[in-house]
Amino acid sequence: MRIGMPLNYSGGFKETVDDLATYEKAGLDIVYVPEAYSFDAVSQMGFIAARTERLEIASGILQIYTRTPTLTAMTAAGMDYVSDGRFTLGIGASGPQVIEGFHGVPYHAPLGRTREIVDICRQVWRREKVEHSGKHYAIPLPAEQGTGLGKPLKLINHPVRERIPIMIAAIGPKNVELVAEIAEAWEPIFYLPERAGEVWGEPLAAGKAKRDASLPPLDVVAQAPLAIGEGLEDLLDFVRPHVALYVGGMGAKGKNFYNNLARRYGYEAEAELIQDLYLSGRKEEAAAAVPRDLLEKTSLIGPESHVKERLAAMKESGVTTLNVTPLAGDSETRAKLIEQVKQLATDV
Numbered sequence: 001m002r003i004g005m006p007l008n009y010s011g012g013f014k015e016t017v018d019d020l021a022t023y024e025k026a027g028l029d030i031v032y033v034p035e036a037y038s039f040d041a042v043s044q045m046g047f048i049a050a051r052t053e054r055l056e057i058a059s060g061i062l063q064i065y066t067r068t069p070t071l072t073a074m075t076a077a078g079m080d081y082v083s084d085g086r087f088t089l090g091i092g093a094s095g096p097q098v099i100e101g102f103h104g105v106p107y108h109a110p111l112g113r114t115r116e117i118v119d120i121c122r123q124v125w126r127r128e129k130v131e132h133s134g135k136h137y138a139i140p141l142p143a144e145q146g147t148g149l150g151k152p153l154k155l156i157n158h159p160v161r162e163r164i165p166i167m168i169a170a171i172g173p174k175n176v177e178l179v180a181e182i183a184e185a186w187e188p189i190f191y192l193p194e195r196a197g198e199v200w201g202e203p204l205a206a207g208k209a210k211r212d213a214s215l216p217p218l219d220v221v222a223q224a225p226l227a228i229g230e231g232l233e234d235l236l237d238f239v240r241p242h243v244a245l246y247v248g249g250m251g252a253k254g255k256n257f258y259n260n261l262a263r264r265y266g267y268e269a270e271a272e273l274i275q276d277l278y279l280s281g282r283k284e285e286a287a288a289a290v291p292r293d294l295l296e297k298t299s300l301i302g303p304e305s306h307v308k309e310r311l312a313a314m315k316e317s318g319v320t321t322l323n324v325t326p327l328a329g330d331s332e333t334r335a336k337l338i339e340q341v342k343q344l345a346t347d348v
Contacts, residue, residue, distance in 0.1 A: 001311070001314075001315055001319065001320060001321065001322055001345040001346075001348075002029040002030060002320065002321040002322070003027060003028055003029050003030075003321075003322055003324060003338060003341060003342045003345060004028070004029060004030040004031065004032055004058075004221070004321055004322065004323040004324070005023065005028055005030075005031055005032070005323065005324055005325065005326070005338070006031075006032040006033075006034060006060055006223065006323055006325060007031060007032065007033050007034065007044070008034075009034040009035065009036050009038040009039070010038065013039070013044055017047060017048055017051055018331075019331035019334070019335070020048065020051060020052050020055060021051070021052065021053075022331060022332075022335045023055075023331075023334070023335055023338055024052060024053070024054055024055050025335070026335040026336070026338040026339040026342070027338055027339050027342035027343075028055060028338050028342075029055070029056060029321075030055065030056035030057070030058055030088070030321065031048060031052075031055055031056070031057055031058070032058045032059075032060030032090065032323060033045045033048065033057065033058070033059055033060055034060050034061070035059065035061065035062055035063070036098065037098055037102040041059050041060075041062060042059075042062075042075055042079070045057050045059065045079055045083075045087070046079065046082055049079065049082045049083035049086070049087075050082070054086075055086065056086045056087075056088065057079070057083055057086055057087050057088070058087070058088035058089075058090045058167060059079075059088070059089060059090040059091070060090045060167075060169075060187070060323075061090040061091055061092040061094075061167075061168075061169045061187070062075075062089070062090065062091050062092075063091070063092060063093065063094035063098070063099065064091055064092065064093055064094075064110070064113050064114060064117055065093075065094070065099045065103060065105050065107065065113075066099075066103050066105060068137075069116065069117040069120035069121060069132075069137055069139075070120060070124055070130060070139065072089070072091070072117060072121060073120060073121040073123075073124035073125060073155075074124065074155070076089040076121065076125075076164050077124065077125060077155065077157065077159040077160075077164070080159060080160045080161060080164050081157070081159065081160050084160065085160045085161055087164060088164070088165045088166070088167050088184075088185065089121070089164055089165065089166050089167065090166075090167040090168075090169065090185075090187065091114070091117065091166065091167070091168055091169070092168060092169030092170065092187075093107075093110035093113075093114065093169075093170075093175070094107075095107070095250060095251055095255075095256075095257060096251070096255065097250060097251055097252075109135070109136055110175070111174055111175060111178055112134075112135055112136055113136045113137075114168065114175075114178060115178060115182065116132065116134040116135075116136050116137050117137075118166055118182050118183065119132065119134075120132050120137065120139065121164075121166070122162075122163065124154075124155050125155075125159050125161070125162045125163065125164055126162045127154045127155050127158065127159070127162070128154055129152035129153060129154045130152060130153065130154065131152050139152075140152055140153075165184040165185060165219075166182075166183045166184050166185070167183060167184065167185035167186070167187050167219070167221060168182075168183045168185070168186060168187065169187040169188075169189070170186065170187070170188065171188050171189060171257055171258070171260075171261050172257060172260075173200070173202070173203040174203070176188075176200050176203040176204060176207065177203035177204070177206045177207040178207060179207060179218075180203065180204045180205075180206070180207025180208045180211065180218055181207040181208070181210045181211050182207075182211075182212075182215075183215075183218070184215060184216060184218070184219060185218065185219035185220075185221055185321070186218055186219070186220055186221065187221040187223075187323075188200070188220075188221075188222065189223060189246070189258065189261070190223075190243065190246070190258065190261060190262070190294075190298050191222035191223060191224070191298060191314070191319070192265055192294070192297050192298050193222075193297070193310075193313040193314045193316070193317035193319065194297060194313060194317075195264075195265050195266070196317045196318070197317065199261075199264050199265065204218075217320075219320050219321055220318050220319050220320050220321065221319075221320075221321040221322075221323055222314055222319040222321070222322055222323065223322075223323040223324075223325070224298060224299055224300045224310075224314075224322065224323070224324055224325070225238075225239050225299050225300065225301060225324070225325045225327055226299075226300045226301070226307075226324040226325060226326045226327060226337055226341055227300070227301045227302075227326070227327040227328070227337070228300070228302075228303070228304055228307050228337060228340055228341065229302075229303065229304075230303050232301055232302060232303075233301065233302060235301050235327050236292065236295045236296065236299060236301055238327060239295055239299060239301075240287035240288065240290045240295065241283070241287045243287075243290045243294070243295065244274055244278055244283065244286040244287040244289070244290055245278075246258040247259050247262050247271055247274045247275065247278075247290070248274040248275045248277065248278025248279065248283075248286045249275075249278045249279065249283075249286075252279075253275065253279070256275065259271050259274075259275050262274075262294070265294070267291055267294060270289060270290070270291050270294075273286075273289050274286045274289045274290060277289060297310075300324065300341065301327070304340075304344065307341065307344060308344050308347065308348060311341070311344055311345050311348045312348040315345070315348055322341070322345060324337075324338070324341060326338065
C-alpha cells in the first residue's frame with residue numbers, strides 16, 4: 001500500500017514543500033496537489049518537482065471544464081517532463097457550485113466529457129495528429145464553426161511517457177464504472193471500507209469487465225486523517241467541520257454528491273440534518289451532527305492497534321494507495337506519523 005499526502009489548498013503551501021524532503025525520507029510515496037477556487041495546482045506542482053527527487057506528484061484534482069482537453073494533455077506532459085516521469089494526472093468534474101459559481105461555465109455531461117478528455121490526452125501523449133469528433137469536443141474545429149484554417153497537429157515535444165497515469169475522482173455509480181473502465185487510478189472521498197463493496201462493488205465490476213487489457217490493475221486511492229496514539233479520540237472533532245462542509249454545504253438540496261454518498265452509506269437522517277443545518281447558516285451545529293461512527297471508520301485516529309485494524313480493513317476492501325492527512329502541528333511529528341503508518345501498512 002503506497003502512502004500519499006494531500007496538500008492544503010487554503011494556505012501554508014511553501015512551508016509544507018519545505019518539509020517534503022523530510023517526508024520523502026520518512027516513506028511518503030506521492031503528494032496530491034488540489035485545485036479548488038484557490039491558487040492553481042499546476043504552478044505549485046512545478047515548484048514541488050524542482051524541490052523533490054523521488055516523490056511522485058499528482059494533481060488532486062484538475063477539474064475538467066475550464067481547460068481544453070489538449071491543454072490538459074500538454075500540462076500533464078510538461079509536468080511529467082520536469083518531474084522526470086513522476087506525474088499522475090488527476091482529473092474530476094468538481095461540482096456546479098464551483099464550475100458555474102466561480103468559473104462561469106455550464107456544468108453538464110461530466111461522464112461524456114471525461115471519456116473524451118482521456119481519449120484526447122492519450123492521443124497527444126502518443127504524439128499522434130489529434131483528431132477527435134465527439135459529442136462535446138471536436139478537434140480540429142469544424143470549418144463551419146471557425147475560420148476553416150484548423151488542421152490536425154501533434155505535440156511538438158517528445159513526452160517522457162506516452163501513457164501518463166490518469167486518476168479520476170468519482171463517487172457516483174456511473175462515474176465509478178467509467179473510471180474502472182478507462183483510468184489507471186480511482187479517487188473516492190470519505191472512503192468507508194466496510195461499505196465500499198455495497199456502494200461501489202457493482203459499478204467497479206461493470207467497469208472492469210470493459211477494461212482494456214493494456215491498463216494496469218486499478219489503483220484505489222483512499223483518504224484519511226491520521227493521528228496515532230492513546231487518548232487522541234477527541235481529534236475526531238477536528239474533522240467534523242470538513243465533513244460537514246462537504247455533506248452539508250457543497251451543493252444545494254438534491255444536488256450534493258457528498259450528501260448522496262453519506263445517504264448511500266446508511267446515514268440518511270444524519271445527512272439530511274447536516275445539510276439543513278449547514279444551509280441555514282448553523283455550521284457548528286452541522287459539524288456536531290456528523291456521526292461519530294462515520295468519522296471513526298473513515299479516519300486513522302487512535303491507538304496503534306486501532307489504526308492497524310483500520311488499515312487492514314482498507315487493504316481488504318481494495319485500497320492500494322492511502323492518502324493521509326497527519327493531524328500534527330510540526331513537521332518532525334508529521335514525518336514520524338508518515339513513517340509509522342508506512343510501517344503499519346506494510347505489516348497488515
